[in-house]
Amino acid sequence: MKYAYYPGCSLECNAAAYDWSVRAVAEVFGLELPEIDDWNCCGATEYFSQDELTACAVIARNLALVDPQLDQVVAPCAACYLNLAKVDRLMAEDPKMGQKINEALSAGGLHYTPGRVRVRHFLELLHSDVGEERIRQKVVRPLTGLRVAPYYGCQWVRPFKEIDNPEYPMKLDELLSWVGAEVIDYPVKAHCCGGHMTQISEPQAFELIRRLLYSAEEYKADLIACMCPMCQLNLDAYQSRVNGYFNTNFKIPIVYFTQVVGLALGLDMHRLGFGKEIVAARPVLEAKLQAQAAAPQS
Amino acid sequence: MIAPGHTQRGAAFLHEVISQTPGGERLLHCLQCGSCGGSCPNGADMQYTPRTIFAMIQADQREAVLSSNTMWVCVSCYFCTTRCPQKVPITEIMYTLKRLAIRDGLARHTDAPALAKTFTDLLDRYGRSFELGLASRFYLFNKPWAMLKMGPLGLSMFTRGRMALTPTKIKRIDQLQAIIQKARELGGAK
Ligand code: SF4
Ligand code: SF4
Ligand code: SF4
Ligand code: SF4
Numbered sequence: 001m002k003y004a005y006y007p008g009c010s011l012e013c014n015a016a017a018y019d020w021s022v023r024a025v026a027e028v029f030g031l032e033l034p035e036i037d038d039w040n041c042c043g044a045t046e047y048f049s050q051d052e053l054t055a056c057a058v059i060a061r062n063l064a065l066v067d068p069q070l071d072q073v074v075a076p077c078a079a080c081y082l083n084l085a086k087v088d089r090l091m092a093e094d095p096k097m098g099q100k101i102n103e104a105l106s107a108g109g110l111h112y113t114p115g116r117v118r119v120r121h122f123l124e125l126l127h128s129d130v131g132e133e134r135i136r137q138k139v140v141r142p143l144t145g146l147r148v149a150p151y152y153g154c155q156w157v158r159p160f161k162e163i164d165n166p167e168y169p170m171k172l173d174e175l176l177s178w179v180g181a182e183v184i185d186y187p188v189k190a191h192c193c194g195g196h197m198t199q200i201s202e203p204q205a206f207e208l209i210r211r212l213l214y215s216a217e218e219y220k221a222d223l224i225a226c227m228c229p230m231c232q233l234n235l236d237a238y239q240s241r242v243n244g245y246f247n248t249n250f251k252i253p254i255v256y257f258t259q260v261v262g263l264a265l266g267l268d269m270h271r272l273g274f275g276k277e278i279v280a281a282r283p284v285l286e287a288k289l290q291a292q293a294a295a296p297q298s
Numbered sequence: 299m300i301a302p303g304h305t306q307r308g309a310a311f312l313h314e315v316i317s318q319t320p321g322g323e324r325l326l327h328c329l330q331c332g333s334c335g336g337s338c339p340n341g342a343d344m345q346y347t348p349r350t351i352f353a354m355i356q357a358d359q360r361e362a363v364l365s366s367n368t369m370w371v372c373v374s375c376y377f378c379t380t381r382c383p384q385k386v387p388i389t390e391i392m393y394t395l396k397r398l399a400i401r402d403g404l405a406r407h408t409d410a411p412a413l414a415k416t417f418t419d420l421l422d423r424y425g426r427s428f429e430l431g432l433a434s435r436f437y438l439f440n441k442p443w444a445m446l447k448m449g450p451l452g453l454s455m456f457t458r459g460r461m462a463l464t465p466t467k468i469k470r471i472d473q474l475q476a477i478i479q480k481a482r483e484l485g486g487a488k
Contacts, residue, residue, distance in 0.1 A: 009426050013462045014455070038469045040425040045374050046414040047421070049396035052318075057481040058421065061474060090320055097320065100484050107480035108473035158376035159389065166380040192339050192375035200409050204343050204371065237451055276458045 001129060003120065004066040004073040005033035008080040009041045010229035015077075017273025018229055021258035022076050022122055024267050028138055029130045033074065036065050042083040045195065056097070057104035059087045064110040066117050076122045076258070078155040078228035085119040085160065121156050123227055123257065124163065127171045135178045140266035142180030146288045148260060149184040149221035150176055151212070153231040157190050166190070172257055176225060179264035186219040188212050193234040206245045209234055213242065213250040222284045225257040232256060236278050253281035263289075311360040319387060319394045327384040328352045334378035334388050344368045348378055348388050351395075361404065369395040370408035422478055425468030 011019035026033050039062050047055035063084060066073050075081040091098035091114035102111055126135065150172040158166045169190055173183045193212060197205035212235060216224050226232050236254040243250055255277055262272040263285070274281055316322035328349075335347030345366045346354065354363050372392040379389045399405040400414075420427045455461040468474065 009428075009465065012426070012466065014460045016459065038425075040468050040474050041421045041427045041465075043418060043421055044427075046417040048393045049410070049414050050400060050418060051482065051485060052393070052397065053485055054478055054481040057477050058474070061477055094320055101481075103484060104477050104481035108470075108477040110473075110477070154375040154377075159379045161380060166376075192373055192377070195373040195375075196410075196413065197373055199413050200370070201343075204340060208339060208373075237455060241451070276460060278454055278458070 001030065001125075002032040002034065002070060003125065004070045004117070005035045006039055006042075006062060006073055006075045006080055006084065007035065008075060008077040008229070010077055010233075014233060015229035015256075017259060017276040018076055018232070018256045020271060020273040021256055021262045021267075024271050025126070025258050025262050025265065026122075028265050028267070029126070029134065031125060031130070034067065034070075036062055036067075036073070039065060042080045044079050044083070053097075053100060053104065056087050056090065056101050059083045060091070060101050060105055060112050061108065061110060063088060063117055064105055064112040071116065072118045072120055074120045074122055074125055076227070076256075077230075078121065078153055079230060081119065081121045082155040088114055088117070088119055121163075121227070123156070123171055123175065126261065127175050132174075132178050135175070135261075139179050139264045141264050141289070143260065143264050143289065144180050144182075146181050146260075146285070147184055147220055147222045148176050148181040149186055149216040149219065149224045150189055150257070151216075151224045151226040151231060151235075151254075152190045153226065153228045154190070154192050154195075156227060172225070172227060176257065176260060179261050181260065181264075184216070184219045184221045186215045186221070188215045193231045195230055195234075198234055198238055202241075202245070205234070206238070206242045209238055209242050210246055210248065213239065213248075213252055216252055217250060221252060222288060223253040223255055223260075223281055225255060225260045227257050232277075239279055251279060253277055253279045253284060255281050309356060309358055311358045311363070312355050314360075314398070315355055315391060315394055318397065319390050321385075321387045322391065322394070324384060324386045325352065325355070325391065328356075328386055329384055331383060333381050333383065334386075337377040337381045338372075339375060339377065340371045340373065343371045348392075352386075352391075364395065364399040364402060364404040365406045367407040368392075369399065370405070370410045420465055422475065423471075424465045425471050425474050426465040428462075428465055 007019055043055050043058050091101055098114055105111055152169050157164055157169045164171050176183045192208055194205035194208035232254050239250055259272045316325055330349055332349045335341050335349045341347050346368050351363055351368050369392040374389050376389050382388055400411050405411045417427050
């Protein structure tokens with residue numbers, strides 16, 4: 001299987017661990033991910049708050065650049081995923097808007113026909129295209145006893161309702177259970193981490209982050225597995241600031257779900273990007289997976 | 299639901315919002331049930347909840363709405379949108395209110411427009427942008443004191459290879475810029 005890959009800006013640097021682990025896991029299952037040639041930033045939520053047509057055109061350029069041989073694009077960043085999916089839909093549902101977007105694209109010699117490519121998140125590829133059976137077969141280091149809190153965030157589960165339940169999604173839970181982890185059923189798995197609010201209003205952002213960490217801790221999670229670079233950044237890099245602000249003592253490693261899956265597949269921890277997180281994951285992983293860590297494949 | 303007659307009687311702002319929002323017509327079907335405000339993780343920080351904002355839009359209180367903090371507190375989590383019984387595209391309306399407030403110079407109580415502009419200026423120039431959650435350039439130019447507070451965090455991100463000082467530049471930046479310019483000219487679109 002071959003998919004056009006849209007890494008997004010975060011995966012170039014801040015979320016390199018996500019990029020590495022996506023590629024490493026994809027390789028195990030024979031998923032080819034050629035990068036969209038010369039892709040540009042999707043504008044996150046920032047262009048939409050200034051100029052809608054430009055926001056859409058900037059996103060649509062990436063759709064238009066997808067290799068004509070390929071009909072699916074995969075984004076690991078939830079915000080990128082939503083932007084690509086949203087513009088594809090908008091162009092189909094509002095032909096007048098679609099026409100304007102294409103008029104803008106034509107200034108760069110490009111064109112996009114809505115519906116030409118199907119926009120997917122990397123979780124969907126593992127969960128639905130690879131599937132339970134093949135994943136279970138490849139597990140060489142079952143994560144038995146590792147308590148993982150799946151964290152979905154917002155922009156993959158909402159607003160579209162057909163991929164998973166927008167209030168109580170399950171796909172990440174399922175995937176993590178297939179690799180042997182003990183999946184935590186905690187109530188805030190699809191709540192919001194505050195997105196860009198850490199930059200704008202710390203009290204507001206920190207309270208949202210605190211609620212998530214508090215709940216994960218209450219349910220005795222060893223770590224949180226997320227699927228969006230912004231969520232990872234907020235919960236990981238701002239964790240000590242949140243502790244300072246609320247006088248709390250959270251110490252929960254925040255990693256990408258692909259790193260957790262990769263671990264179960266027996267992939268090397270460095271190759272999966274472990275060590276880049278601010279709250280170190282290694283101690284808890286070593287404590288919990290001692291038996292497996294001693295095995296030769298690690 | 300707003301009576302059809304009402305929509306003709308001088309609800310200019312209501313129509314402005316509708317015309318600037320994809321699927322905005324659904325706003326005419328708002329029941330004032332309050333599910334949106336009840337679902338919002340940030341409702342407590344808003345001057346007016348989404349439900350109240352929609353009542354104010356219908357009452358043509360343009361300036362009060364656009365100078366409120368409500369849309370700036372919105373983080374696009376889409377909880378309200380998926381829960382609204384009338385399929386009002388609430389999050390998209392929040393984006394519309396942000397755009398109108400910026401355009402008319404009414405944005406108050408927030409650094410969000412400055413952050414957005416710093417971010418998209420880089421996108422326009424390089425085709426890539428900085429890490430939104432680590433907006434070092436934004437801090438550098440807009441809030442140097444906050445940058446100092448960030449100090450140790452920035453450093454630990456840097457030593458882990460998670461922070462770059464400049465974005466990479468795409469190859470066909472000219473093409474992207476031509477598209478952006480054309481989109482701006484065509485602007486005033488939905
Ligand atoms: S959503 Fe974030 S990571 Fe994705 S392209 Fe946009 S800015 Fe870059
Ligand atoms: S939780 Fe925050 S960063 Fe993550 S998807 Fe939601 S708004 Fe974006
Ligand atoms: S949930 Fe929908 S119908 Fe109810 S008040 Fe909000 S916008 Fe109106
Ligand atoms: S999308 Fe905005 S208004 Fe709606 S629930 Fe989320 S933060 Fe509140």
